[in-house]
Amino acid sequence: MNWSYIQEVLPLFGKAALLTVRIGLIGILFAILVGLLCSLIRQLKIPVLRTVVSVYIELSRNTPLLIQLFFIYYGLPKIGIRTSAEACGVAGLAFLGGSYMAEAFRSGLEAVGKIQHESALSLGLTGVQTFRYVILPQAFAISVPALVANVIFLLKETSVFSAISLMDLMFTAKDQIGLYYNTTECLFLLVAFYLVILLPVSLLGSLLERRVRHAEFGT
């Protein structure tokens, strides 16, 4: 292990890791928004949009992110939709993640028993109140594990961004290996940086899961 080389490229990897995290977080944020929008449309059963959402979810869940990115980055400019690589990365992550988030929200909403709804209504709560104080907290608690899993999954998926020439961790590692053949050092840094990004998320996730388990009681 060549430590002086590691010290030398550390800033380079740090910059790449920041890019990974930044695009990952923005993408996940958009994914959550898309997911919320989709589950809202499904919940309210809006006629045409509902079908669109179903088609979107099937399309996005059954294709790999790499193919989606290729289509967005190389395919769409041909019909006049041109964006930067970073915007493509965010769009790809939002397209892929949106459906996973929507499914997580839906499973949460479905898991809340019908009796909860009926009981709340018979206690005199209005429809909105029922949703806000009875259904939503429970649904959220139930979907937390799935949401955490999705966040980790999406962060991991950011590793394919190098395919659309974003200078992320994978790109930097491959570049350095190609230039100086310091394979061991680069792979070590690659693993270390991904651990630094992903381990805290995973630990925080399991902490959060333990905190919000209140929906499991009284069923």
Next chain:
Amino acid sequence: MQSLGLEVLFKGKNFERLMGGMWTALRISLISIAISMVLGLLLGFLMSRGNRFVRGLMRCYLEFVHIMPQMVLLFLVFFGTSKAFGWNLSGELSSVIVFSLWGTAEMSDLVRGAVTSVPKIQYESAMALGMTQGQVNLHVILPQAVRRLIPQSINLITRMIKTTSLVLMIGVVEILKVAQQIIEANRKASPNAAFGVYLTVFLMYFLLCWPVSLLAKRLEKRWG
């Protein structure tokens, strides 16, 4: 209306070549799926029964494979082994190794989850009825665990098929690479080929994975 570049597909053997690329990707995933299913079942049972040392070791392996992006694992095997051991693994072999390692980890986790999801009372009741350990496992635990396991492992299959698209990044000539070649070769004649060809690749993956995930969903609903 400008051209969408779909005409490229009907030129020469282009469509056939795309299908060939798809088959390369699919072959890698099918081999890895077969290996992962067998090893995953074995390891899963080991984990839900085995002693503390085996479990601890397995946990480390599982956590590492879980948390690392599959791309990193691919790089580790493809570039790492050539540097560390001087092996010159082909891209295809490296990807089979990586996807088997990853698939085994995921599968064993599913098996463990399915076995531990059977309520303890089932186990105790069966013992109280005078069944032997083997009988309990075979007639009580296994049928219940399998019902949970099958839809989840079918889902894992679609995930593995989708993940195989990554092998492009270590130089395996699969569907995306073939697509790139076709687009490059027809740059002059149909400059918009990228749209049509990548759309086709997108739809091909969709048509491959969609029926499988529908099957998983149906089984889940029926047995859930």
